[in-house]
Each structure stands twice: as structure tokens, then as C-alpha cells.
Amino acid sequence: MEEILRRQIEKIVKLTDDEFSFVLSHFTARSYKKHQYLVQANNPAPNDNFVVKGLLKSFYIDDAGKTHILQFAMEDWWISDPQAYHNKVNATLNIDCLEDTDIFFISIDNREKLCAEMQKMEYFFMKKTTAGYIALQKRILSLMSQKSEERYAQFVQLYPDLLSRVPKALIASYLGISRETLSRMSTF
Template structure:
């Protein structure tokens, strides 16, 4: 599992064995079962999580009780409640496991220490944050400007493996459409 984290980091920066051992010492490991919460709204959310195995979703429940899916995260992806993580506040998002999950996590304090000591890791986290901002912008623009079928096509193109791993109701919720609308779309 350590090698999986190292591969993720080394897609962006190369680390010596000593540098990787030092970086790894700032992370912790956790395993969760399907349906278990990683983060619950209202609780502290002091960690950013790297998914080694499994599938999670982050979601917000509005005042009317409607669930809004913000993100899915599968192997090789990161997930947290960014507002709570960076501002050291309580979570506004929930994150739960859609499959049994294994992940590495890092606190904001350990991340800051690691980045101060190993500039390569600061660069790594900056690149990962930028990629996350770009994905979020793409998602917001898609919800604002694309028709349901276009959003579905984009989802299938970007995340083909999720089509088999997620119930259609969750895909529909993520796309902001009804389950019935999704069922009328051709599966590509």
C-alpha cells in the first residue's frame, strides 16, 4: 500500500527512499467498511484522505433534506471537506464509504510540517490542489451550462469505471437529474 502512495506522489515529484520514508511518516492509515462515515457534517474534519482502495462520496444535505453529491473518490484520488480542513472548522460535508475502503490521511499540521521540511511535497500538494480546482470548475460549469445528456456523456468519458461501481440513483444525483431521466439515456 505504501508503494501505491509513492506512485501517486511520484507522478508529480520524484523522491529518494529517505524522502519517501520521511513523507510517509507524516501520514496515517485507516480502513473503513461500506456505509461507514469518514466525515460527518458538524464534526471536525482535520484530515485530507488519499484512497488506496474503495469508493467514497462527499455530499451536502440542504435545509429541505435533499442530498447534493459534491464528489466521488476512488483509488488514487483525494477527498476531504476542504473548508473544514484548511480553516480548521467543523465539516459542512459528509463523506461516507460506498465500498470497503483503505486510505492514507494527513492532518493539516502534518501537511504544513512536511511541506516546510520537504519542498518537493509542497509542490506535489500545490499540483494536486490545482487539479482539484480545475475539476471543480469543470463540474460547476457543466451543471450551469450543459444539458443532462451532455453532463452524462462527460461523466462517462471522464470516469468510465464509476459507471459500473455506482448505483444509477447516485449517478443521477451527482449529475443533478432524476433517476428516470438517467434511465432514458443510452449507456455508452
């Protein structure tokens, strides 16, 4: 499991064995079962989670009880409630497992300590955070400006592996369309 985390980090910064041991000492490994929550709304969300194995979803339930999928996270992806994590407040989002999942997590306190002591990791997290903001902007613009067919085609292009792993109802929620609309589009 450690090697997967190391490969993730070394896509951006190279580490010696000693440096990686130091980095790893700031993370904790944990396993979750399918349907188990990592984060629940109105509770603390003190960790940023790197997915080693498995699949998770981040979602919000509005006042009318409707579920809105914000993000999926599979192997080699990060997931958290950024507002809760960085501001040390209770979560707005829920994060649960769609499959049995293994993660490495890092608390905000450990992340801040690690970044203060190791410039390489400060750079790594800055690059990952920036990439996340860019992806979020693209997703919001897609929801605002693209037709449902275009959003579905983009999803298929960007995340082909998720099509066989995520129930269609969840993909529809992520795309902001009905399950019926998704079924019509996915038959083409």
C-alpha cells in the same frame, strides 16, 4: 499500500527512499467498512484522504433534506471537506464509503509541517490542489451550461469505471438530474 501512495506522489515529484520514508511518517493508514463515515457534517474534518482501495462519496444535505453528491473518489484520488480541512472548522460535507475502503490520511498540521520541511511535497500539494480547483470549476460550469445528456456523456467519458460501481441514483444526484432521466439516457 505504501507503494500506491509513493506512485501517486511520484507522478509529480521524484523521491528517494529516505525522502519517502519521511513523507510516509506524516501519513496514517486506516481501513473503513462500506457505509462508514470518514466525515460528518457539523463535526471536525481534520484530514485529507488518499484512497488506496475502495470508493467514497462526498455529499451535502440541504435544508429540505435533499442529498447533493459533490464528488466520488476511487483508487488514486483524494477526498476531504476542503473548507473544514484548511480552515480547521466543522465540516459542511459528509463523506462515506460506498465500498470497503483503505486510505492514507494526513492532518492539516502534518501537511503544513511536511511542506515546511520538504519543498518537493509543498510543490506536490500545490499541484494537486490546483488540479482539484480546475476540476471543480469544470464541474460547476458543466452544471450551469450543459444539458443533462451532455453531462451524462461527459461523466461516462471521464469516469467509465464508476458506472459499474456507483448506484444510478447516486450518479443522477451527482449530475443534478432525476433517476428516471438518467435511466432514459443510459438506455441509449
